[in-house]
Amino acid sequence: MGKAVNMLHMLMLLRSRGKMQAEELAKELGVKKRMVRKYKDDFEQLDIYIDSITGRYGGYYLSRDNTILNLGIDEEEFSVLKEAENYLSQESFIFLKEYQLILDKIKSSLESDLNNSTIDLIFESVPNVNVEQEKGKYIQIQEARSKSKKIELDYFSLSSGLKNRVVHPYIIYIYQGFWYLIAYCQLRDEVRQFKLSRIKSLEVLDEEFIKPKEFSLKDYLENLKSCVGIIYDKKKFRVKLEIDYPMSIKVSERIWFEDQQITFQEDNSILFEAEMTGLEDLSNWVLSMGSSVKVIEPIELKDKVKKVAQEILEKV
DSSP: OOHHHHHHHHHHHHHHHOOBOHHHHHHHHTSOHHHHHHHHHHHHHTTOOOEEEOSTTOEEEOOTTOOTTOOSOOHHHHHHHHHHHHHHHHTTOTTHHHHHHHHHHHHTTOSSOOOOOOOOOOOSOOOOOOHHHHHHHHHHHHHHHHTTEEEEEEEEETTTEEEEEEEEEEEEEEETTEEEEEEEETTTTEEEEEEGGGEEEEEEEEEEOOOOTTOOHHHHHHHHTTBSSSOOOSOEEEEEEEEOTTHHHHHHTSOOSTTOEEEEOTTSOEEEEEEEEOHHHHHHHHHTTGGGEEEEEOHHHHHHHHHHHHHHHHHO
């Protein structure tokens, strides 16, 4: 390990274990004893003081008022981070091990021994992905983004199957446990979203691209506010649904869209209205409510739901 890493490791050890003899530190760091003393002197140049006691039971120690690793995180805040660990583990977060290492480092700076989780999280399902493969894709894409390099990938689309594409990677983000890439697709000549789990292979090219100055993640996400899922369609619809009780209660308990209007009727059914986009996801959402929903408008949504319902009926 490099000097800076060794010095930080030395501080972490002293934080978590208290007093340690020079021989112990040297062994943990994989250096000679004289380097431990050198690190102590280097810390003093940074106004970070490691104290020491001579004698048989002596050693180096870091007083608790030393603030080099004090992140201002208390026990209650740390417990929140631990609950996040629980959530991420059930969401198959690809950097879970790295996150847990960070938690260990934070824990070493706290006085209390915090091991217990206070909340049990229950999930209906978790992403069925190969974590190491997803991590490899993520790292390659982030490297390409940082160097403004194009990516060639074989991507499986639900609508067009497996195709070779060259893309300009803009943004990578996570949604419901899956990682997505927002990129300009040369094949389609527009900005598209690519689910990492559907990327069958990828290669970072030597060819560079220039990200448009006008591209804004904020604006892009703003468009998604009118979607049930994350597939954006430029065409918007004024949607009006009549939803029966008790499904009406479940729908009313959530803000689906910023401009949604919910009107309760005497029988506790509701009229749900909003401007929405993404006909495919929208029809799936309506169908998920079964016979509890009636599509009043638009006609495009009515026709889509009827078509899918008929296809389901033919398979029963």
